[in-house]
Amino acid sequence: MSESGGAVISELGALTSAAANAQEAGGRAPNARDAVRALRPSQIREVANAGFGVPDVLPFWFGESDQVTPQFIRDAASRALADGATFYTHNLGIAALREALADYVGKLHGATRPAEIAVTSAGVNALMLATQLVAGAGDRVVAVTPLWPNLVEIPKILGATVETVTLTYGPDGWTLDLERLLAALTPGTRMLMINSPNNPTGWVMTREQQQAVLDRCRQLGIWLVADEVYERLYYGDDAAVAPSFLDLATRDERVIAVNSFSKAWLMTGWRLGWIVAPERLMEDLGKLVEYNTSCAPSFVQMAGVAAVKDGGQFTQELVAGLRASRDYLVAALQRIPGIDVRAPAGSMYLFFRLPGADRSLELCKALVRESALGLAPGSAFGPEGEGFVRWCYACDTARLDAGVARLRAFMEAHPVS
Numbered sequence: 266m267s268e269s270g271g272a273v274i275s276e277l278g279a280l281t282s283a284a285a286n287a288q289e290a291g292g293r294a295p296n297a298r299d300a301v302r303a304l305r306p307s308q309i310r311e312v313a314n315a316g317f318g319v320p321d322v323l324p325f326w327f328g329e330s331d332q333v334t335p336q337f338i339r340d341a342a343s344r345a346l347a348d349g350a351t352f353y354t355h356n357l358g359i360a361a362l363r364e365a366l367a368d369y370v371g372k373l374h375g376a377t378r379p380a381e382i383a384v385t386s387a388g389v390n391a392l393m394l395a396t397q398l399v400a401g402a403g404d405r406v407v408a409v410t411p412l413w414p415n416l417v418e419i420p421k422i423l424g425a426t427v428e429t430v431t432l433t434y435g436p437d438g439w440t441l442d443l444e445r446l447l448a449a450l451t452p453g454t455r456m457l458m459i460n461s462p463n464n465p466t467g468w469v470m471t472r473e474q475q476q477a478v479l480d481r482c483r484q485l486g487i488w489l490v491a492d493e494v495y496e497r498l499y500y501g502d503d504a505a506v507a508p509s510f511l512d513l514a515t516r517d518e519r520v521i522a523v524n525s526f527s528k529a530w531l532m533t534g535w536r537l538g539w540i541v542a543p544e545r546l547m548e549d550l551g552k553l554v555e556y557n558t559s560c561a562p563s564f565v566q567m568a569g570v571a572a573v574k575d576g577g578q579f580t581q582e583l584v585a586g587l588r589a590s591r592d593y594l595v596a597a598l599q600r601i602p603g604i605d606v607r608a609p610a611g612s613m614y615l616f617f618r619l620p621g622a623d624r625s626l627e628l629c630k631a632l633v634r635e636s637a638l639g640l641a642p643g644s645a646f647g648p649e650g651e652g653f654v655r656w657c658y659a660c661d662t663a664r665l666d667a668g669v670a671r672l673r674a675f676m677e678a679h680p681v682s
């Protein structure tokens with residue numbers, strides 16, 4: 266841009282800021298930007314906050330296991346700290362982790378180079394970075410919902426508008442109307458966000474659907490951001506990993522895959538994730554990492570190397586346990602009259618219909634207050650989630666039993682006509 270062009274723009278910016286400031290000076294309270302004020306607060310948090318202080322509460326509301334991170338990963342972090350891994354690292358991550366991830370991703374999804382990997386401060390930061398890379402003010406973003414709210418809110422922070430295509434619930438559980446999604450991918454669309462396996466529904470996109478969507482995005486030049494943080498929590502008999510856009514796309518097209526250490530290795534509190542993206546994006550991505558977090562903590566990255574290199578067996582056992590918990594909870598809930606629940610193919614949640622959940626936030630608050638049972642309201646995942654509640658089953662069966670008994674007692678005490 267020419268210097269004079271830059272000057273005009275900064276002058277315009279100054280005028281806009283001046284107008285906003287003048288309004289503030291006119292007596293308005295010191296507020297955040299309108300786009301930030303318009304963000305939806307987390308309804309899961311709202312229920313959890315209502316539950317703090319409730320004795321013996323059973324918290325199935327958040328998306329994490331009740332188990333700590335495996336010992337071999339914690340040991341790797343301790344060793345790294347003892348060795349003095351306390352400094353800044355390269356913006357895109359330490360070489361050892363980028364190499365280990367390239368190898369891991371390559372084995373699951375086809376050849377991937379370290380230069381196509383960026384280490385991030387967990388999945389949510391990866392989503393923010395991916396969105397910052399390709400979408401901005403005024404852009405149209407499409408998302409498939411119900412959906413973990415962060416994916417829908419992040420583009421809005423950047424001034425983009427988000428249009429949703431809703432999964433439908435029927436005898437086969439949650440399914441996608443592919444034609445509706447393809448129709449929503451109009452020439453003006455900048456970015457598509459797909460989370461499969463999906464939080465909250467457990468829906469898993471089929472390979473054929475992925476191919477059709479990828480073809481459409483290719484045809485129209487739409488960026489595809491694939492949130493695949495639950496890819497290993499997959500219960501299909503055909504593979505140990507859910508179908509991924511990385512299986513179909515080459516590494517030099519408009520596909521950005523987001524992933525996390527939180528779910529497959531129980532590392533929620535560590536805040537470590539990664540992005541697979543075209544190498545030509547990496548220089549710009551490095552700048553964004555610099556201005557967001559600068560890098561992930563170095564001893565945490567070293568723990569990540571241990572997880573990726575030595576965690577295969579752990580993840581396999583974790584998923585076998587989750588599958589058993591899923592089946593156990595589905596069977597237990599199906600025995601309660603009025604509950605409509607199905608076993609999903611992925612993730613670690615049941616998203617099911619419950620009498621009275623047409624006001625799911627109020628219902629979940631009552632459940633926690635009166636029965637010390639912590640579930641997430643369906644409406645937390647968009648208006649289309651109303652009528653449902655989400656239950657994270659990453660815990661042992663004794664705890665599930667206790668939760669089911671409380672739910673049954675609550676429903677008997679509050680019959681819905």
Ligand SMILES: Cc1ncc(COP(=O)(O)O)c(C=O)c1O
Nearest residue numbers: 328387388389413464494525527
């Ligand atoms: C769909 C989805 N994407 C991304 C994340 C981010 O996880 P984290 O930031 O812990 O890596 C979550 C967490 O629950 C999630 O459900």
